[in-house]
Amino acid sequence: xxxxxxxxxxxxxxxxxxxxxxxxxxxxxxxxxxxxxxxxxxxxxxxxxxxxxxxxxxxxxxxxxxxxxxxxx
Numbered sequence: 147x148x149x150x151x152x153x154x155x156x157x158x159x160x161x162x163x164x165x166x167x168x169x170x171x172x173x174x175x176x177x178x179x180x181x182x183x184x185x186x187x188x189x190x191x192x193x194x195x196x197x198x199x200x201x202x203x204x205x206x207x208x209x210x211x212x213x214x215x216x217x218x219x
């Protein structure tokens with residue numbers, strides 16, 4: 147009887163696919179660096195859309211000015 151595995155087979159297969167994508171052997175998957183870049187760019191888009199909404203011409207000022215990073219005394 148083989149020794150029990152520390153991790154499930156699915157986890158091992160996923161790790162193998164990820165490594166293959168990182169070295170370029172799998173074209174259908176994004177490499178880890180590409181996934182991280184995409185994630186960061188999506189966050190940036192959300193932030194820019196929020197800023198555009200705040201600073202749009204004729205847009206009312208938000209009740210909470212800290213949302214736009216403004217500090218008034």
